[in-house]
Amino acid sequence: MARHKFNGGIFIKNPYPIDKIKIVPAPLPSKVVLPLQQRIGEEAKPCVRVGERVFTGQIIAKTEDDFCVPIHASISGTVVAIDKQLTPHHSGLKSGCITIESDGKDEWIDTNFGINFLRSSKKTLIEHIQKSGIVGLGGAGFPTHTKLNNLKNCHTLIINGTECEPGISCDDALMQNYPQEVMRGIEILLHICGAKHVIIAIEDDKQVAFEALLKYLHNDKIKLQKIPTKYTSGAEKLLIKALLNIEIPSNSFAVEQGVLCQNVATTKAIFDAVELGRPLVSRIVTVTGSAVETVDNYTVRLGASFAHIVNLSKPNTNLHSVRMGGMMMGVDVDNLETMICKITNCIFVNNRQKPIKTQGCIRCGQCNLVCPVNLLPQQLYWYAKNENIDKSLDYNLLDCIECRCCDYVCPSHISLAAYFVFTKALHANKVKEQNKVNIARERFEYRKYRLARNKKEHAEMMAAKKAQLKQKMADDKTQKDKIAAAIERVKKNTKNNDDTSI
Ligand code: SF4
Ligand code: SF4
Known part of the structure; x- marks a missing residue:
C-alpha cells in the first residue's frame, strides 16, 4: 500500500511563524452577532424575542432540518436585534442573525454536566452532539451528527491534526494545550463508530503537539502518524488516499466507504459536549498576516467581531486586506466588523499590495x-x-x-x-436550467396525458350513459307495453263484467 504519498501539492513555508505557540483567552465581547444560516440546510428559526434576556449556552434558534444544529447564545445578556446582516460567505449575501448585548456576567444556562459515554447508546450520543451545536471546525463546517448518522461499517477513524493551510496554527495550539481532551474525544468517537483502527494524522513539523498527544496514548487501536508538511495534505479525501489507499469518488463521501474523518478541534468539542455538557460557544482562531505585530491564537466567543481579536494582535494603521481562512483558500471580507463563526479558523490581516499583472500562458506546465x-x-x-x-x-x-x-x-x-x-x-446553473426544462417538459407531457385520459374517460362515460339510457328506454318500452297490456286487460275484464250483469 502506497502510504503517506501525496500527489502534487506544494511546500509553503509559514510566512509568519510563531516562536512559542500559546492560546490567549480573548476577553468577553460586549456584543455578539450569531448567523442563523449554517453550512447546509435551512436557516434556523429564532426561539427568543428582541428584549429577552438569555444565558450563555442557551438555545436561541433551531430548525427541524436534520442537517442543522441549534444555535446557542455565546454570552449572557439581552437580545437586541433579529435581522439580516452580512455574514462571511463567498456569496456576499445577507442572512438572518441574532444580536446579543453582553451583561458582562457570562451566566451559563444549567448544563447537565455531561453524560457517561460508556453507558450511553450511539443514538443518545449522536443526538447529544447535535444538540450541542457541533459542526466540523476544520473550516468546512459540515454537521458532525450527519457524518455519524451516515457512517457505514466504519473500519477506520482518522483524526485530522493537520492545519488546512500554511500560516494557520489553531489546531497545533489546541493539540499542544488540550492533548488529554483530544484523546478523550477520540475514545467517545470510537465508542460511537466502533472502528478497528484510529490514525491521528499530524504534520511532521508539529513535534511539540506530537509529543503532547503521545503522553496520553494508552489505547492499542490508536496510532499517531506523521505526514509531510505539505499544502493540501490535510484535505480529507487526499489524506484518506495517502493513509489508507482508498479513493473517495467526487460524488461520494468518506463515511460511505467506512472511514470517519474528524478534525482535532471537533474532537475536543465533542469531549466538551459529552463529558462537560458544554455546547459549542467558542473556538480557537489564529490571527496572522503582515499587518499585525503579534501572531497569536485566541479562544474567542462565537459571534464576536474580527476586530475584537485582531486588535489584541496590534494591527498597524495602514490600509488592510482581511481574509477569513487561509492565504490560499480563504474568503476576503470587507471589514473587521465581520463576525467570527464556527468555521473561522484564521484571520489574515495583510498590508494592501499592488495587484500583480497577469500575463499570457507560456505553456510551462x-x-x-x-x-x-x-x-x-x-x-x-x-x-x-x-x-x-x-x-x-x-x-x-x-x-x-x-x-x-x-x-x-x-x-x-x-x-x-x-x-x-x-x-x-x-x-451548476446549466444543470439547474436543464432541470427546469426537464420539469417543464414533464409537466407538459403529463398535461397531454391528463387531457387524453380525461377525453377517453369522458368518452367512456358518455358511451356508458348512452347505453344506460338505451337500456332504460328499452326497459321503459317493456314497462309501457306491460302497462298497456294491463290497461287492455282491465278494460276487457270490465266489459266482460258489464255484459254478464245485463
Ligand atoms: S485549484 Fe484545482 S486545478 Fe488547480 S491545483 Fe488545485 S485542484 Fe488542481
Ligand atoms: S502552463 Fe500556463 S497556466 Fe500553467 S503554470 Fe505555466 S503559464 Fe501558468
Whole structure:
C-alpha cells in the first residue's frame, strides 16, 4: 500500500511563524452577532424575542432540518436585534442573525454536566452532539451528527491534526494545550463508530503537539502518524488516499466507504459536549498576516467581531486586506466588523499590495505538476476561459478542490482556480436550467396525458350513459307495453263484467 504519498501539492513555508505557540483567552465581547444560516440546510428559526434576556449556552434558534444544529447564545445578556446582516460567505449575501448585548456576567444556562459515554447508546450520543451545536471546525463546517448518522461499517477513524493551510496554527495550539481532551474525544468517537483502527494524522513539523498527544496514548487501536508538511495534505479525501489507499469518488463521501474523518478541534468539542455538557460557544482562531505585530491564537466567543481579536494582535494603521481562512483558500471580507463563526479558523490581516499583472500562458506546465488531484490545469484553463463547459467536464473540472496550488506556481500569475470556480458555477446553473426544462417538459407531457385520459374517460362515460339510457328506454318500452297490456286487460275484464250483469 502506497502510504503517506501525496500527489502534487506544494511546500509553503509559514510566512509568519510563531516562536512559542500559546492560546490567549480573548476577553468577553460586549456584543455578539450569531448567523442563523449554517453550512447546509435551512436557516434556523429564532426561539427568543428582541428584549429577552438569555444565558450563555442557551438555545436561541433551531430548525427541524436534520442537517442543522441549534444555535446557542455565546454570552449572557439581552437580545437586541433579529435581522439580516452580512455574514462571511463567498456569496456576499445577507442572512438572518441574532444580536446579543453582553451583561458582562457570562451566566451559563444549567448544563447537565455531561453524560457517561460508556453507558450511553450511539443514538443518545449522536443526538447529544447535535444538540450541542457541533459542526466540523476544520473550516468546512459540515454537521458532525450527519457524518455519524451516515457512517457505514466504519473500519477506520482518522483524526485530522493537520492545519488546512500554511500560516494557520489553531489546531497545533489546541493539540499542544488540550492533548488529554483530544484523546478523550477520540475514545467517545470510537465508542460511537466502533472502528478497528484510529490514525491521528499530524504534520511532521508539529513535534511539540506530537509529543503532547503521545503522553496520553494508552489505547492499542490508536496510532499517531506523521505526514509531510505539505499544502493540501490535510484535505480529507487526499489524506484518506495517502493513509489508507482508498479513493473517495467526487460524488461520494468518506463515511460511505467506512472511514470517519474528524478534525482535532471537533474532537475536543465533542469531549466538551459529552463529558462537560458544554455546547459549542467558542473556538480557537489564529490571527496572522503582515499587518499585525503579534501572531497569536485566541479562544474567542462565537459571534464576536474580527476586530475584537485582531486588535489584541496590534494591527498597524495602514490600509488592510482581511481574509477569513487561509492565504490560499480563504474568503476576503470587507471589514473587521465581520463576525467570527464556527468555521473561522484564521484571520489574515495583510498590508494592501499592488495587484500583480497577469500575463499570457507560456505553456510551462508547472501547474500540471502541482495539482493534488491529478488534473491538467493548463488544458482546463483554455476550456474554462472559453466557457466550454462540456470540454471542462471532460477534463474532470468537478474534481478540482479549488486549492489554488496551480495559481501559486504560475509564472504568468493567472488566477486559474478562479476560472474553474466560475466554470463550475456555469455548470451548476446549466444543470439547474436543464432541470427546469426537464420539469417543464414533464409537466407538459403529463398535461397531454391528463387531457387524453380525461377525453377517453369522458368518452367512456358518455358511451356508458348512452347505453344506460338505451337500456332504460328499452326497459321503459317493456314497462309501457306491460302497462298497456294491463290497461287492455282491465278494460276487457270490465266489459266482460258489464255484459254478464245485463
Ligand atoms: S503554470 Fe501558468 S503559464 Fe505555466 S502552463 Fe500553467 S497556466 Fe500556463
Ligand atoms: S485549484 Fe484545482 S486545478 Fe488547480 S491545483 Fe488545485 S485542484 Fe488542481
